[in-house]
Amino acid sequence: MDFLLLSLIKTGLVAFVFLTALAYLQWIERKVIAHVQVRVGPNRVGPHGLLQPLTDTIKLLTKEDLIPAHVNKFFYLLAPVIGVAMALISISVIPFGPKITVPFTSIETYLGLTDLNIGVLVPLACSGIGVYAVALAGWSSNNKYALLGGLRASAQMVSYELPLAVAIAAPLLMHNSLSMREIVESQNVVKWGFLYNWSIFSYFGIPFVAFIIFLICAFAETNRIPFDLPEAENELVAGFHTEYSSMKFAAFFMAEYANMTTICCLAVILFLGGWLPPTPGLDWVPGAVFFASGVLMLYHGTVNLARARDRISLPLFGVIFCGIGVLHWIPVLMPITTPLFWFLSKTLFLLFLYIWVRATLPRFRYDQLMHFAWGWMFPVSIGTLFATGLLVAVWK
Amino acid sequence: MPTTPLEVYFPVLVQALLGVGLALGLVGASSLLGKKLKNKIKDSPYECGMAPQGSAEERFSVKFYLVAMLFILFDIEAVFLYPWVVVYKDLGMIAFVEMAIFVILILSGFFYIWKKGVLDWSQISRIQRK
Numbered sequence: 001m002d003f004l005l006l007s008l009i010k011t012g013l014v015a016f017v018f019l020t021a022l023a024y025l026q027w028i029e030r031k032v033i034a035h036v037q038v039r040v041g042p043n044r045v046g047p048h049g050l051l052q053p054l055t056d057t058i059k060l061l062t063k064e065d066l067i068p069a070h071v072n073k074f075f076y077l078l079a080p081v082i083g084v085a086m087a088l089i090s091i092s093v094i095p096f097g098p099k100i101t102v103p104f105t106s107i108e109t110y111l112g113l114t115d116l117n118i119g120v121l122v123p124l125a126c127s128g129i130g131v132y133a134v135a136l137a138g139w140s141s142n143n144k145y146a147l148l149g150g151l152r153a154s155a156q157m158v159s160y161e162l163p164l165a166v167a168i169a170a171p172l173l174m175h176n177s178l179s180m181r182e183i184v185e186s187q188n189v190v191k192w193g194f195l196y197n198w199s200i201f202s203y204f205g206i207p208f209v210a211f212i213i214f215l216i217c218a219f220a221e222t223n224r225i226p227f228d229l230p231e232a233e234n235e236l237v238a239g240f241h242t243e244y245s246s247m248k249f250a251a252f253f254m255a256e257y258a259n260m261t262t263i264c265c266l267a268v269i270l271f272l273g274g275w276l277p278p279t280p281g282l283d284w285v286p287g288a289v290f291f292a293s294g295v296l297m298l299y300h301g302t303v304n305l306a307r308a309r310d311r312i313s314l315p316l317f318g319v320i321f322c323g324i325g326v327l328h329w330i331p332v333l334m335p336i337t338t339p340l341f342w343f344l345s346k347t348l349f350l351l352f353l354y355i356w357v358r359a360t361l362p363r364f365r366y367d368q369l370m371h372f373a374w375g376w377m378f379p380v381s382i383g384t385l386f387a388t389g390l391l392v393a394v395w396k
Numbered sequence: 397m398p399t400t401p402l403e404v405y406f407p408v409l410v411q412a413l414l415g416v417g418l419a420l421g422l423v424g425a426s427s428l429l430g431k432k433l434k435n436k437i438k439d440s441p442y443e444c445g446m447a448p449q450g451s452a453e454e455r456f457s458v459k460f461y462l463v464a465m466l467f468i469l470f471d472i473e474a475v476f477l478y479p480w481v482v483v484y485k486d487l488g489m490i491a492f493v494e495m496a497i498f499v500i501l502i503l504s505g506f507f508y509i510w511k512k513g514v515l516d517w518s519q520i521s522r523i524q525r526k
Contacts, residue, residue: 247426
C-alpha cells in the first residue's frame with residue numbers, strides 16, 4: 001500500500017512538471033524561432049512573455065467551441081481525446097534517474113514512474129495508436145483538406161514507423177533488454193578511463209548512424225518540419241485539424257509536443273546514456289552551469305542594464321538560478337539533482353534541435369517524403385542493424 | 397521495489413486515467429466555457445471562403461492502401477526482430493546468420509515491390525515510362 005501511495009505522489013509530480021513543460025515548450029519554440037529570424041518573439045505578457053502559455057490556455061478555453069453540422073460527431077470528438085491520452089501515457093515508462101533515497105527519510109525509490117520489462121515497446125505502441133487520432137480527425141471532419149491531411153499523415157507515420165522500429169533494435173542488440181532502466185544501467189561502464197559507454201560511442205560509432213535514423217524518423221513521426229506534410233499550410237490550409245476550434249484544436253498541439261518530448265527522452269535513453277554524464281567526475285558541472293547563468297543574469301540586471309524593464313526580472317531570475325545552482329551542490333540532494341540535470345539537459349538539447357530544424361529547413365514534397373522513407377531510411381536502417389549485429393556477435 | 401504486476405503496471409494505469417481525464421476535461425471545459433453562435437456559413441466545410449464543391453468523401457489514390465498493406469507486412473518483420481535482439485548475446489553468430497537469411501527473404505520481396513514501382517509516388521510511374 002505504501003508503494004501505491006508513493007507511485008501516486010510520483011505520478012502527480014511528473015504529470016504536473018510534464019504538463020507545465022509542455023506549455024512552456026511552446027513559449028521556448030516561439031522565442032527560439034523569433035531569435036533565429038531576428039525578431040523578439042512573445043514579450044508582452046509578463047517578463048519576457050513568460051506568462052504567455054497561461055494566457056494562451058485561457059484564450060483557447062474561452063474561444064467559441066464550434067462543432068460544424070457536416071462532421072461525424074462521435075469520431076470528430078474522439079480524435080483529439082485519443083491524441084492527448086496516447087501522448088501522455090508513454091511518459092510513465094521513462095526512467096529519469098537511478099535509485100535514490102528520499103532526503104531525511106529512509107524511503108528508497110526509483111526516479112521514474114515505473115519500469116516495465118517491455119518498456120521500449122510502450123512508446124511505440126502509443127505512437128501507433130496515435131495515428132488513429134490524426135486519421136480519424138481527417139476523415140470525420142468531412143472536409144477535403146482535412147481528409148487529404150489525415151491520409152498523408154497516416155501514410156507518413158506508418159512509413160516512418162518501420163525504420164524507427166528497426167533503428168531502435170540496434171541499441172537493444174547491444175544491451176539485450178527491453179527494459180529502459182536496464183538499458184541505461186548497461187551503458188553505465190567507463191571505458192578507456194574517461195568515457196561512459198553511451199550506445200553511440202560503442203562499436204566504432206555504427207550506432208551513431210542508427211541514432212541519426214532514429215532522429216529523422218522521430219521528426220516524421222511527430223509531423224514536424226521538414227515532414228509536416230499533413231498540415232502543409234500553403235497546400236492544405238491546416239491539414240487534418242482544419243475543422244477544429246478552441247481547445248480541441250489545441251489538443252492536437254498538446255499531443256504533438258508531448259510526443260516530441262517522449263521521443264526525445266527515448267532517444268536519450270537508448271543512445272545517449274540516459275542520466276549518465278559524458279565522463280566521470282563532472283558532479284560539479286550542474287551546479288556551476290546554473291550558478292554561472294545566475295551570476296550572468298545578476299550582472300546584466302544590475303550593472304549592465306540593456307533595457308529598463310529588466311531591472312526587476314533579471315536580478316530575480318539571477319537569484320533563482322544561483323539558488324538552483326547551490327541546490328545542486330548540497331550533498332543530500334546531489335544524488336537526485338545530478339542525474340536529473342544530465343537527463344533533462346540532453347532531452348532539452350534534442351528538443352532544441354527540433355525547433356532549430358523547424359526554423360531552418362523547408363518542407364519535403366510528398367513523393368520525396370515517401371521515397372525517402374522506403375528507398376533510403378528502411379534499407380539503411382536494416383544495414384545499420386546488421387552491421388551492429390555483426391560487431392556485437394564478433395566482439396560480444 | 398515493485399514486484400507484483402499490479403505494482404509494476406499501477407503507474408501506467410494512473411497515467412492512462414490521467415491522460416483520458418485531462419483530454420475529456422479540456423474538450424468538455426472548452427465546450428462549457430466558450431460561447432456558441434451558430435449560423436449556416438459556419439456549419440459549411442471550410443474551403444477558403446468559397447462555396448463548398450461536392451462531397452469530401454471522394455476517391456483517393458490507391459497508393460495509400462498499398463502503403464498500409466506494406467506497413468503491415470514489414471512491421472511484422474520488425475516485430476520478429478525484437479525477441480531476437482533480447483537473446484542475441486546468448487546465441488551469438490548463429491542468431492545473426494539465421495536472422496540474415498530471414499531478412500534477405502523479406503528484402504527480396506521489398507526489391508520486387510520497388511521494381512514494380514509501388515514506392516514511386518511521382519506523377520509518372522516506372523511502369524508507364526517503360
